[in-house]
Amino acid sequence: xxxxxxxxxxxxxxxxxxxxxxxxxxxxxxxxxxxxxxxxxxxxxxxxxxxxxxxxxxxxxxxxxxxxxxxxxxxxxxxxxxxxxxxxxxxxxxxxxxxxxxxxxxxxxxxxxxxxxxxxxxxxxxxxxxxxxxxxxxxxxxxxxxxxxxxxxxxxxxxxxxxxxxxxxxxxxxxxxxxxxxxxxxxxxxxxxxxxxxxxxxxxxxxxxxxxxxxxxxxxxxxxxxxxxxxxxxxxxxxxxxxxxxxxxxxxxxxxxxxxxxxxxxxxxxxxxxxxxxxxxxxxxxxxxxxxxxxxxxxxxxxxxxxxxxxxxxxxxxxxxxxxxxxxxxxxxxxxxxxxxxxxxxxxxxxxxxxxxxxxxxxxxxxxxxxxxxxxxxxxxxxxxxxxxxxxxxxxxxxxxxxxxxxxxxxxxxxxxxxxxxxxxxxxxxxxxxxxxxxxxxxxxxxxxxxxxxxxxxxxxxxxxxxxxxxxxxxxxxxxxxxxxxxxxxxxxxxxxxxxxxxxxxxxxxxxxxxxxxxxxxxxxxxxxxxxxxxxxxxxxxxxxxxxxxxxxxxxxxxxxxxxxxxxxxxxxxxxxxxxxxxxxxxxxxxxxxxxxxxxxxxxxxxxxxxxxxxxxxxxxxxxxxxxxxxxxxxxxxxxxxxxxxxx
Amino acid sequence: xxxxxxxxxxxxxxxxxxxxxxxxxxxxxxxxxxxxxxxxxxxxxxxxxxxxxxxxxxxxxxxxxxxxxxxxxxxxxxxxxxxxxxxxxxxxxxxxxxxxxxxxxxxxxxxxxxxxxxxxxxxxxxxxxxxxxxxxxxxxxxxxxxxxxxxxxxxxxxxxxxxxxxxxxxxxxxxxxxxxxxxxxxxxxxxxxxxxxxxxxxxxxxxxxxxxxxxxxxxxxxxxxxxxxxxxxxxxxxxxxxxxxxxxxxxxxxxxxxxxxxxxxxxxxxxxxxxxxxxxxxxxxxxxxxxxxxxxxxxxxxxxxxxxxxxxxxxxxxxxxxxxxxxxxxxxxxxx
Numbered sequence: 016x017x018x019x020x021x022x023x024x025x026x027x028x029x030x031x032x033x034x035x036x037x038x039x040x041x042x043x044x045x046x047x048x049x050x051x052x053x054x055x056x057x058x059x060x061x062x063x064x065x066x067x068x069x070x071x072x073x074x075x076x077x078x079x080x081x082x083x084x085x086x087x088x089x090x091x092x093x094x095x096x097x098x099x100x101x102x103x104x105x106x107x108x109x110x111x112x113x114x115x116x117x118x119x120x121x122x123x124x125x126x127x128x129x130x131x132x133x134x135x136x137x138x139x140x141x142x143x144x145x146x147x148x149x150x151x152x153x154x155x156x157x158x159x160x161x162x163x164x165x166x167x168x169x170x171x172x173x174x175x176x177x178x179x180x181x182x183x184x185x186x187x188x189x190x191x192x193x194x195x196x197x198x199x200x201x202x203x204x205x206x207x208x209x210x211x212x213x214x215x216x217x218x219x220x221x222x223x224x225x226x227x228x229x230x231x232x233x234x235x236x237x238x239x240x241x242x243x244x245x246x247x248x249x250x251x252x253x254x255x256x257x258x259x260x261x262x263x264x265x266x267x268x269x270x271x272x273x274x275x276x277x278x279x280x281x282x283x284x285x286x287x288x289x290x291x292x293x294x295x296x297x298x299x300x301x302x303x304x305x306x307x308x309x310x311x312x313x314x315x316x317x318x319x320x321x322x323x324x325x326x327x328x329x330x331x332x333x334x335x336x337x338x339x340x341x342x343x344x345x346x347x348x349x350x351x352x353x354x355x356x357x358x359x360x361x362x363x364x365x366x367x368x369x370x371x372x373x374x375x376x377x378x379x380x381x382x383x384x385x386x387x388x389x390x391x392x393x394x395x396x397x398x399x400x401x402x403x404x405x406x407x408x409x410x411x412x413x414x415x416x417x418x419x420x421x422x423x424x425x426x427x428x429x430x431x432x433x434x435x436x437x438x439x440x441x442x443x444x445x446x447x448x449x450x451x452x453x454x455x456x457x458x459x460x461x462x463x464x465x466x467x468x469x470x471x472x473x474x475x476x477x478x479x480x481x482x483x484x485x486x487x488x489x490x491x492x493x494x495x496x497x498x499x500x501x502x503x504x505x506x507x508x509x510x511x512x513x514x515x516x517x518x519x520x521x522x523x524x525x526x527x528x529x530x531x532x533x534x535x536x537x538x539x540x541x542x543x544x545x546x547x548x549x550x551x552x553x554x555x556x557x558x559x560x561x562x563x564x565x566x567x568x569x570x571x572x573x574x575x576x577x578x579x580x581x582x583x584x585x586x587x588x589x590x591x592x593x594x595x596x597x598x599x600x601x602x603x604x605x606x607x608x609x610x611x612x613x614x615x616x617x618x619x620x621x622x623x624x625x626x627x628x629x630x631x632x633x634x635x636x637x638x639x640x641x642x643x644x645x646x647x648x649x650x651x652x653x654x655x656x657x658x659x660x661x662x663x
Numbered sequence: 664x665x666x667x668x669x670x671x672x673x674x675x676x677x678x679x680x681x682x683x684x685x686x687x688x689x690x691x692x693x694x695x696x697x698x699x700x701x702x703x704x705x706x707x708x709x710x711x712x713x714x715x716x717x718x719x720x721x722x723x724x725x726x727x728x729x730x731x732x733x734x735x736x737x738x739x740x741x742x743x744x745x746x747x748x749x750x751x752x753x754x755x756x757x758x759x760x761x762x763x764x765x766x767x768x769x770x771x772x773x774x775x776x777x778x779x780x781x782x783x784x785x786x787x788x789x790x791x792x793x794x795x796x797x798x799x800x801x802x803x804x805x806x807x808x809x810x811x812x813x814x815x816x817x818x819x820x821x822x823x824x825x826x827x828x829x830x831x832x833x834x835x836x837x838x839x840x841x842x843x844x845x846x847x848x849x850x851x852x853x854x855x856x857x858x859x860x861x862x863x864x865x866x867x868x869x870x871x872x873x874x875x876x877x878x879x880x881x882x883x884x885x886x887x888x889x890x891x892x893x894x895x896x897x898x899x900x901x902x903x904x905x906x907x908x909x910x911x912x913x914x915x916x917x918x919x920x921x922x923x924x925x926x927x928x929x930x931x932x933x934x935x936x937x938x939x940x941x942x943x944x945x946x947x948x949x950x951x952x953x954x955x956x957x958x959x960x961x962x963x964x965x966x967x968x969x970x971x972x973x974x975x976x977x978x979x980x981x982x983x984x985x986x987x988x989x990x991x992x993x994x995x996x997x998x999x
Contacts, residue, residue, distance in 0.1 A: 079989075080976075089971075090973075
């Protein structure tokens with residue numbers, strides 16, 4: 016057993032309580048804010064020596080100097096002479112610790128006087144109640160980082176039952192931008208989850224929304240791992256490797272030629288799938304794209320009518336010039352046009368109770384969607400989507416929405432989360448547990464502002480997701496500005512380096528001033544953790560993720576610029592068939608419009624056929640190449656008389 | 664010497680219970696406090712001493728006293744005593760005396776308790792057996808084990824002339840105080856002798872060094888006296904001493920107390936007395952007799968001057984007290 020490093024002290028003015036105690040140490044004692052200590056009581060209770068575990072939350076230092084003026088007088092007002100004093104003043108290091116656990120736990124009494132020891136690894140497990148979920152045969156521990164203090168190195172585990180449900184769930188991480196702490200922490204935690212999530216609890220996957228920058232775009236590429244991080248990986252029993260299975264999804268740019276993602280370098284396209292939706296997929300979430308003024312009761316009724324009776328159905332009406340089968344935005348626009356023309360002919364103001372103004376308004380708003388979400392929403396109705404129903408275990412699905420307009424981001428988020436939820440409810444997603452990572456919660460679930468569809472979705476996940484296995488990992492810079500029910504439902508909270516202004520908000524009042532100061536100065540790779548089993552926040556260090564960082568990735572794999580149509584087709588199809596060449600593409604597509612070529616490409620990418628060339632060529636309507644008309648045989652020209660005086 | 668005024672503590676209460684057992688009918692002195700021993704009726708006096716540095720006593724500027732010098736004192740010794748009248752039987756005061764002494768060694772500019780000899784701390788009952796007739800009988804019968812922590816000192820023994828003290832309460836209290844004094848002196852001397860036997864760096868002793876031959880003759884023991892009930896100067900020499908400026912010392916003279924060991928001594932002004940009383944910042948230093956007193960007095964004076972930093976505030980005697988001695992007193996206050 017190690018030597019005592021301190022002694023508990025209590026005075027009438029500063030007494031100990033069941034939740035807090037004070038102790039002093041030697042000047043050079045290796046303790047500080049966040050250090051876990053153990054107090055051994057002197058008197059047995061029910062035959063058991065009490066052990067109290069605490070974490071240092073405040074520190075004091077002072078000398079026997081009664082007034083600063085005495086020091087000034089003692090050194091004749093010359094600070095430079097102070098160092099020559101023969102003796103240093105008596106000095107104290109006095110610490111306040113918050114109780115983590117008392118053993119025995121009953122009766123709960125004020126902390127007794129006793130010796131204070133630095134907590135060893137076994138003590139840390141007991142102090143944080145990790146012993147309850149690290150049992151042999153029932154181990155649900157997920158390593159989150161290493162606690163370090165005074166030579167003690169202890170792995171800190173989160174309880175999977177409280178991280179992914181069913182007991183509690185969700186994780187929220189807060190920290191200032193620019194230190195890569197939030198993204199790095201989530202990447203590391205996903206790696207740890209994939210390694211340590213108990214097999215008997217079923218499969219697990221993650222869907223990450225990349226909302227800014229390229230940070231999540233190279234999860235399958237190896238990154239630099241420092242020696243110090245290698246040691247951490249070994250201690251935490253996780254291999255320092257990039258994710259083995261990652262699938263990327265991104266819509267096209269507005270022109271439709273290249274994917275709108277940082278990861279559109281040709282070398283990385285093999286696991287990047289276009290994300291394109293048609294009318295059917297979008298109309299279901301029209302509410303996301305239409306503001307409150309748009310969707311009054313009348314407009315809502317018309318949209319419902321269209322969804323119920325028009326889309327994907329043979330629709331006939333005496334008013335219409337023909338039978339419509341609406342499967343795309345183009346079809347829908349044709350249907351609207353026919354309806355309005357019919358009404359004009361009849362000079363009627365309403366059709367099937369819908370007023371002409373409402374019809375015009377809804378037409379305008381819905382037709383606008385394919386423009387506002389160009390690249391994601393296709394007129395033609397081609398659908399390329401996440402593999403709902405066949406999600407694979409330990410796979411990360413990254414949806415890159417970083418370069419999209421806000422409307423498109425909202426639509427993607429709302430639809431994907433809704434689909435995930437539907438499938439999890441039906442238990443047919445393909446995995447039992449799914450982590451959804453969303454950054455920038457300040458934007459998507461603000462505490463104030465309009466009650467958007469996305470915010471409602473996030474609230475729904477936060478409040479009910481854990482029963483379905485749908486777990487929200489969220490991140491933001493300012494926790495105080497996120498909706499309280501989102502962060503409040505997060506069983507586990509991580510804090511990286513914090514902005515002092517944020518720390519001054521009421522939500523952090525429960526932390527001691529010293530803990531807040533430490534939070535404001537945390538290094539990269541350090542986190543403060545709150546977890547249901549831990550009665551006090553704990554500081555840990557986690558390794559840098561073993562994946563390529565965004566900056567390095569974007570330098571090594573530069574984003575592809577917009578290219579010609581032929582080059583874009585070549586780039587899209589070559590991963591499916593390396594024998595495809597630019598001349599071949601040019602030869603096949605020469606006679607067709609850009610829309611037709613893009614439609615053929617999308618269909619081919621969706622089908623991923625064995626014979627790519629044949630499938631791609633088959634998508635085009637037959638056009639017989641114009642042939643030069645045979646030159647008529649030239650008639651014989653009468654020969655001029657030999658004696659023709661005008662002949663040449 | 665520390666004089667405390669703490670309220671009744673666990674030791675006092677235990678002692679009172681013991682006395683109630685031994686001396687039924689005794690009265691408890693409610694809210695008894697430590698006696699302020701500085702109010703004792705010692706008469707200030709002037710005594711002439713033999714000058715051993717020159718012919719007349721003069722003021723000498725201590726040479727080379729700068730802040731960048733290093734004090735060679737390796738440790739500090741001081742003691743405490745507390746006298747508390749905890750009860751009375753008729754007019755006889757029943758006294759609990761607490762004495763202690765400790766050496767604090769300087770290691771890397773910080774003071775720690777000397778590991779060679781543990782600090783001494785004793786609590787005894789000081790009772791005049793002669794005027795408590797049943798007490799001696801009770802003690803002969805043996806005291807209950809639970810009270811073994813208290814030794815009992817008879818304060819009514821006859822003096823050198825064979826005279827017993829009168830039953831006057833003040834006389835008996837004075838006897839008890841003197842006995843506690845002696846007890847503390849004994850503890851201090853024991854530690855100082857142990858230090859001198861071990862050797863090493865000079866020991867800064869709070870008070871004189873003449874009580875023990877072994878201490879008084881050791882070059883490792885330096886006594887620094889803050890109180891001046893006795894001034895070893897008269898006439899012009901007195902004026903010289905009173906007129907010492909900061910950083911000046913007097914010539915070295917020899918002190919030869921009755922029945923004690925002769926030592927060399929001098930006065931040193933630690934702080935500027937301007938605006939203060941005549942004895943402000945004035946200490947008297949004692950060292951063993953030696954061949955070249957001038958050199959030793961200069962060197963030791965420099966050390967003592969250096970020990971004035973840091974200030975011993977908030978102690979009221981900070982003008983004369985070194986920080987090391989204050990540290991010892993605080994230490995003893997903490998453990999007693």
